[in-house]
Amino acid sequence: MSDSASGSVDKSVQVKLVLLGEAAVGKSSVVLRFVSNEFQANKEPTIGAAFLTQKCRLEDRVLRYEIWDTAGQERFHSLAPMYYRNAQAAVVVYDITKATSLEKAKSWVKELQRQANPNIVIALAGNKLDLVQPSALSTGAASSSESEDEADDATATPGETPGSSGEPESLRQVPREEAQAYATEAGLLFFETSAKTGEGIVDIFTEIAKKIPIEHILAATRGTARPGAAGSRADGARQEGGVNLEENAAKSKDACNC
Amino acid sequence: MSTISTALRNFKEPTKEQLTQIFFSLPSVGSLDGTEKTLDQHVEKMDINAVLSFGVQGVEDSYAGKLHIIAPYLAFTSLDKKSVRFTIPLSTIRRVERLNARAGIYALSLSTWHGMKIIVQLTSLRPTADQFCALLRDALKIELQRGQMKLVKGFVKTCYSEALVSETSTVADNEREDGSLISEEKENAAPRESTYHGGLGLRFKFPGDPKKLREASKIKLWATYLRAHGRNLTLLRYPQCTRLVQVGLPNRLRGEMWETLSGSMYLRFSNPGFYEDLLKKNEGRTSTSTEDIEKDLHRSLPEYAGYQSEEGISALRRVLQAYSFKNPELGYCQAMNILAAAILIYMSEEQAFWLLEVLCDRLLPGYYAPSMHGTLLDQRVFESLVQRCLPIIHDHFQVVDVQLSVASLPWFLSLFVYQQYANDICISDSRLLLLHGTQGVIPSRTRSVCSSIIYEPSPSFHSWPAILKINGEKLLQIQDDGGFLNLMRDYFASLGDSAHPNSTDPRARAITRFQELLLVSFREFSVITDDMILSERRRFRSEIINSIESFSKRSAIRNLKTLGRFTKEQAGLIYDALYMAMCILPPPGPVNPPPTLLTPHDGTEEKPETRIELSTFQYFLSEIATWARNEKIVMNGFQQRIDREIAEHEFIDRLFFFWDTSCRGALSFQDLVSGLDGVMFNDLMENIEWFFNLHDKNKDGFLTKDEVLTLSESFLFIFRYEVGDAYLGAVSRFMTNAFEYGDALLPTAEDADPNSERAHDGQGPEPTSPHFIESNQPYLNLATFRMVVLADEVLESFFETDLSGSFRLEPVPDAELPVSPSGLLGDLWSTIATDSNKKMFNMFTDEIGKTIGKHQVINRPSIGRYTKLEEPKARESLLTPSMRKSSSKASLTGSSTAASTATLAPSSSSTLTVDTKGQPAKDLPQLPSSESLSPMVQAVNARLMERTPFAIDDAKDDEDESDDEIDANDNDDRVMDEVDAFLEAHDSGLTDADKEVANDLLHAEPLK
């Protein structure tokens, strides 16, 4: 929203990115962390989908991510094609403390590879890394309490009750190696992340930015009426380098946490 | 893994009667499985023209309308269907009197339990009025007998309105300004007995600033109205009621008014204790729904204090779980948590449960269903309404390729409660737009919060067009989905702002954007009527269903773990056959998850998956395998047709269990695909092995003697309609050879394997003798079986190509063969439309055909390799001498009689049952026991005799049964009639003379 007024439109490359994954794995939290560097303990589930934007600078190139955060519950599945159509990138999120969520992630990957844009860049993100890190234990007592509360209430939910011991690795249900192997085999970018601590979040979007065939997007959209695509003056060579969150991240805050 | 649902196919448009019930917010017939059904069988219904006058003169005008008895309710609506209405349980009526009025006038005075008088003048003809009164009397009597009358007093005590009207001061001394209870000070004192239901707000405060909400004055206004016009069960809705709802509801009353206006109160009233029982009955039960609910409990209005405490969370859990137990098919859908959380602030659990029921089932039909078809359908309807009402915006969106639903869908789903934009919802009835101009802020939320608007049939149909219209100019600048969403978000965030900030008129400046929205919804979009929405829904339903079905087909195919050697298209054909079978023989309801004990707790439990049972499988297979259906070609001189039925045979059951690799007694789509993959691509040797394995029950690599017999029967079943003797001969030879080789290879005591030796030792006598064959003794191995099969040319060709070829994925052509239009009855035929007609026509022509001797029935062969009758060989030569010996009973004359009946009941002769279990063969060591053999051989003989020599071409039929639903798209443009009708004065529909009569009635004395 603020971008359209800022006049930077013609410098940035618009990238449509979609987040997919089982309910409550932390998709919205990942986006919230990326877009406004925040974490909310109890985020309302996404109904249908939410839309957010965030700019990234990759050397001299500015990428403007248009992020579609989708709802995770199975029955919203049929709405997903509406959101991943024309997407150039996808982040498929699972929860490393819940084995089934990786299965769901795999089926999303399969669907994307068959149904979505053929050049789509897919990243696999195993979220909630903080829950299995010993370092999180000391701080985690207070800050991760919300997820433990949840689990405590959820006595009826199988597989969610964490051991009362302080052994955090016991919460892990998806070994890193297993997911990494799958990602390699399926040709995905792979990260373990924590929306809570922020670990690994920016990396997802940086790596995606590097891998995205920007020239393709430019070529495809050049000359169309779409803002953000028309008449990019940036030169052709794609450059390696870090992505800096735009300064106006704070400005877009109000745009994201709603 | 996927679930396949045929529920959408079975949708039925509501009948007129059902629409009336819906209009009066009455519980739908049989909505509670079984509990009330018996009464509904003979629900008395009648309506009559009437004029309603209020018991106290001058308070309200009189209105003409229709009075309905829909036992056990009495309902009234004014002619315009919106000004005045009520729905009152008969049990609240304590007295009915015929009034002594002017001649020719028939009037009744009805008194409710709290003494309110309603006067209705029945304006229909006298006999109709008499009949109506008689019906009313009977219905009241029944209510009295059912003891309903006694329940009323207890029930109304649970309603806040009763407390409100009896209180002298408008705000009780233990209430805060916002209506919540003050209890902290007297923590130890016994809590004041409040019998009325209320929500979490009583304890955790109601959202919003009570001053701004003007709670005190609202309470006063409402108390006055409810005192005079009835309340809860007996509320009469006059225009004043609608206006008051627009002013807003006091926090304490809100929950109850939602209940009353939505009709969920009738459900609570007629099902006392249901909620508690439901929870008790299902205690500890878990399901996918309960798991999903757990995930979201802490994610529902988390800012509200009530949901930061265990009290609120567990109330929310119970309500959502109870709903999912009540309606397992729908279960739980995200968005319901937010809805339930919002209403629980204002309502007790029981109230919220019933309101949720009404919301999910009636107000938002199909919105939360697993396919979300209701949501998708209403999005489509919404788009079409925008196209109609706001063509410029619609066209612009088309040009820039923006989908309206990306923004509107979340709000349709959550009734505006979503994402903090709203904290205040209100359920309305169909015609009234009920809304609150109230602004509130959920504590700790910094955003302004608007109220939401609920209409029926769907709450969002008026407000969304209004939102688009208000933002029209900006919308035309939008270039993509993102821009659209941003604009909408900004708009929602600014709803609390002034709509005309630059106006010089302070009053105009005071109008918020929210109020502006309400105004525009009212003024300009009340043209969108229920009927319009219903007819639009009808228009798009099949389109939506088709797209949902093709989506679920695609994802079912994608979700297959393996396609085997099938292409996606072929898998699609398998899916189609499965789907068709499920439509006709639906599998049992949603499979309840296995008991918790069996659910692995390591997080690897399975997602629910659609599985079919044997009967559905039989239908499925009959669509695919030629021998799994009986096809009779009937010719009667006028027409030639194929009567098709599902074959039943042990062989098919065997296949079912053979494919059920996970031993669940039911097959999934994947099982079917893998199963078919295991046979359709086989070569000769693989097919022989497949067939062998199919009959090798314990999978030890050997067939027992019994299994050899069963296998022979399977042959006979598959070949049952083949022309000529070739197959029967082959089966007969097969049996002979199989038994010969089998016996020859029987282990003697010396080389028998130790296991069987021990078994024999136990029984003792003559271990060397091969006579004693236990029924489970290995008898024939694959190599021998293969040898026996390959020795026979006919069987070899069967396994080489015919077996695999008998599975055909392409849909079976329709069973009708075209009739030449020039035929005698051709014209008649072409006018036949329905299935039952066809059946009658078929029977009719059959009869004629029989009389004129042209009726002929032929069973279509499954393999059809030999279409010409081969010269019958000498029948004796088919049987070995020993077999002939034991089959002497099967005389030729005997079997020829069988032949004459065989065409009538073909399947009866093909289901052979052989009972050999535990009957060791004694006198015929080289053959199975005579008891078991003789029926078999008899049958073979009989079959040889019954062959109807006839050659049939594969009759194909391309007649397309296009009985597609005729689009009942009667686009009655009532749009203009209803323009702004709401804001118009409420016309009572009465002339002055009528009014005078009505006024007279107010003073009339009861008839003695």
Ligand SMILES: Nc1nc2c(ncn2[C@@H]2O[C@H](COP(=O)(O)OP(=O)(O)OP(=O)(O)O)[C@@H](O)[C@H]2O)c(=O)[nH]1
């Ligand atoms: N400990 C921890 N909790 C997290 C993390 N990310 C998310 N959560 C919590 O997990 C829950 C779900 O997070 P959401 O971001 O709403 O999940 P989602 O995938 O968007 O869920 P849906 O919208 O329902 O599909 C919330 O309670 C979060 O606080 C994380 O990295 N660490």
Ligand SMILES: [Mg+2]
């Ligand atoms: Mg989310």
